[in-house]
Amino acid sequence: MxxxxxxxxxxxxxxxxxxxxxxxxxxxxxxxxxxxxxxxxxxxxxxxxxxxxxxxxxxxxxxxxxxxxxxxxxxxxxxxxxxxxxxxxxxxxxxxxxxxxxxxxxxxxxxxxxxxxxxxxxxxxxxxxxxxxxxxxxxxxxxxxxxxxxxxxxxxxxxxxxxxxxxxxxxxxxxxxxxxxxxxxxxxAGITAYSPLRHHQVGPGTRVGVLGLGGLGHMAVKLAAAMGAEVSVLTRGSAKRESALHLGASSVIDTLDAEQLHKAADSLDLLIDTVSAPHDIGLYLKTLRRDGALVQLSLPEGPMPAFDTRALVFKRLSYTGSLIGxxxxxxxxxxxxxxxxxxxxxxxxxxxxxxxxxxxxxxxxxxxxxxxxxxxxxxxxxxxxxxxx
Incomplete structure (x- = not known):
């Protein structure tokens, strides 16, 4: 629109x-x-x-x-x-x-x-x-x-x-x-979302999650979908569900619902994090499959909470960032x-x-x-x- x-x-x-x-x-x-x-x-x-x-x-x-x-x-x-x-x-x-x-x-x-x-x-x-x-x-x-x-x-x-x-x-x-x-x-916003998707070789068969649905997140959804990926949006509550599906997401996960997060465990190859406030990424690392990666795109105001590094070790996960292109x-x-x-x-x-x-x-x-x-x-x-x- x-x-x-x-x-x-x-x-x-x-x-x-x-x-x-x-x-x-x-x-x-x-x-x-x-x-x-x-x-x-x-x-x-x-x-x-x-x-x-x-x-x-x-x-x-x-x-x-x-x-x-x-x-x-x-x-x-x-x-x-x-x-x-x-x-x-x-x-x-x-x-x-x-x-x-x-x-x-x-x-x-x-x-x-x-x-x-x-x-x-x-x-x-x-x-x-x-x-x-x-x-x-x-x-x-x-x-x-x-x-x-x-x-x-x-x-x-x-x-x-x-x-x-x-x-x-x-x-x-x-x-x-x-x-x-x-x-x-x-x-x-476009290049900030595009660069990590290309770097991680997103394409048909890739399962991509987008955490947050703002200016940056909505571009990540559109670009990942255009590359042929299956896209899930992770967002607080259900208010943005219809918008996420309209933008090209195939599913929406309510991060306030513990049962939905549990069902999403081991389902994603890549998670694009666009949330600008400090947040616990440990909750979202669980959604990644073995060898998956969480890419931090936002710059939160203040330090991020500590998380259990065993989440990385036991599934060979990557926690990384990306800067425009x-x-x-x-x-x-x-x-x-x-x-x-x-x-x-x-x-x-x-x-x-x-x-x-x-x-x-x-x-x-x-x-x-x-x-x-x-x-x-x-x-x-x-x-x-x-x-x-």
């Missing part, structure tokens, strides 16, 4: 830029000055800002942002829950937009093409992780926001904005078959989603609704991801009211 404006018909390159110019607010700013929404003071709400983007170099791509997904990690970072960040800070690492300029050395991203930017905008390119094509594990990788940019010495600012400048090596191609708004969360794997994921008609279920919001959307995310009041319509960034209240009349 997608709430918001319907998917527009395909546009050629020139028409895309003309449409973008028509919907973008008119602002009297230098090219490097960009309207944005971000946190200006500790503990503050999201407010309008003007940020500076770097002068594009020969390998850079200038992208006019159309949509940016809202990730729960944006809330953690913006509210200082993962430690203090340098302010002002513009969040957002799930961008889809249109190429408006490329450097002289960029030959494969035509003006007017639709592209995406995820969680990384640079890395060292020389370490073992980078040379292996696993730049997400580079210890010198540059996050899309809140990280020091080695080119300029300034701190990166994210996608709650109208424009971004990114090295072409970290820009993704968005297939035409994907709705651009619904594609935005794929650049974080490489640029190449992210492109593979986008192409897979286009080929298999997999998309994120979203609710589209304007800039004026961002603070409310953050509060609703914390309350788990969204099915299943919010996406910012970047055309609303920089518009004043009078413009918004006149367009809504």
């Amino acid at each position: 997608m709430i918001g404006r319907p998917k527009p018909p395909p546009l050629n390159a020139a028409a895309k830029l003309n449409e973008h110019a028509r919907t973008r607010p008119s602002v009297n700013l230098a090219p490097a000055e960009v309207p944005a929404i971000g946190i200006a003071e500790p503990g503050g709400k999201l407010v309008p800002l003007v940020i500076h983007r770097r002068e594009p170099g020969p390998r850079d791509v200038v992208i006019e942002v159309e949509y940016c997904g809202l990730c729960h990690s944006d809330v953690h970072a913006g509210r200082g829950e993962w430690g203090a960040k340098r302010l002002p800070l513009v969040l957002g690492h799930e961008m889809v937009g249109i190429v408006s300029h490329t450097g002289a050395e960029v030959t494969d991203m035509p003006i007017g093409s639709r592209v995406g930017v995820g969680c990384l905008v640079d890395s060292c390119r020389d370490c073992e992780a980078c040379t292996a094509g696993e730049e997400q594990f580079c210890t010198a990788s540059v996050a899309t926001y809140g990280a020091r940019d080695p080119r300029t010495g300034e701190y990166t600012q994210g996608g709650y904005a109208t424009r971004i400048v990114v090295d072409a090596g970290y820009v993704l191609r968005i297939p035409d078959a994907l709705d651009p708004a619904a594609a935005a969360p794929l650049l974080c 490489s640029i190449a794997e992210t492109q593979q994921m986008l192409d897979f989603c286009a080929e298999n008609q997999v998309k994120c279920d979203i609710e589209l919001v304007g800039a004026e609704g961002l603070n409310e959307a953050w509060d609703r995310m914390v309350a788990a009041d969204v099915k299943y991801r919010f996406v910012l319509d970047a055309a609303t960034v920089g518009r004043n209240e009078t413009q918004q009211q006149s367009e809504g009349a």
Whole structure:
């Protein structure tokens, strides 16, 4: 389900830029000055800002942002829950937009093409992780926001904005078959779920469990089902049962029901854990078959409870984690989603609704991801009211 404006018909390159110019607010700013929404003071709400983007170099791509997904990690970072960040800070690492300029050395991203930017905008390119094509594990990788940019010495600012400048090596191609708004969360939630499924070679005959059915969990269900796996959703209570089955699950296990958990013992090859609160994984290791694996995708606030390690030893189980994916794997994921008609279920919001959307995310009041319509960034209240009349 997608709430918001319907998917527009395909546009050629020139028409895309003309449409973008028509919907973008008119602002009297230098090219490097960009309207944005971000946190200006500790503990503050999201407010309008003007940020500076770097002068594009020969390998850079200038992208006019159309949509940016809202990730729960944006809330953690913006509210200082993962430690203090340098302010002002513009969040957002799930961008889809249109190429408006490329450097002289960029030959494969035509003006007017639709592209995406995820969680990384640079890395060292020389370490073992980078040379292996696993730049997400580079210890010198540059996050899309809140990280020091080695080119300029300034701190990166994210996608709650109208424009971004990114090295072409970290820009993704968005297939035409994907709705651009619904594609935005794929650049974080999509790849975070896809990478461990591929790493553990999920396919027909694999039994996959998904613990938690939020923004990340619903993508894990859709992707695993599209790969041909038999999917079970583990969730508290029965409120999400119909939703889980609609998303592609073949069964739903109520984790509050001891009998259902007992019946699920030794039934899964892989369990994807998306629960963001501290929880006892010992309960869920019992659902795994011999040589099964539990993959931790979420970053709970606070330490996880201890568990009996005999659960691992006696069935040769693995307890592991996974972190987004490489640029190449992210492109593979986008192409897979286009080929298999997999998309994120979203609710589209304007800039004026961002603070409310953050509060609703914390309350788990969204099915299943919010996406910012970047055309609303920089518009004043009078413009918004006149367009809504």
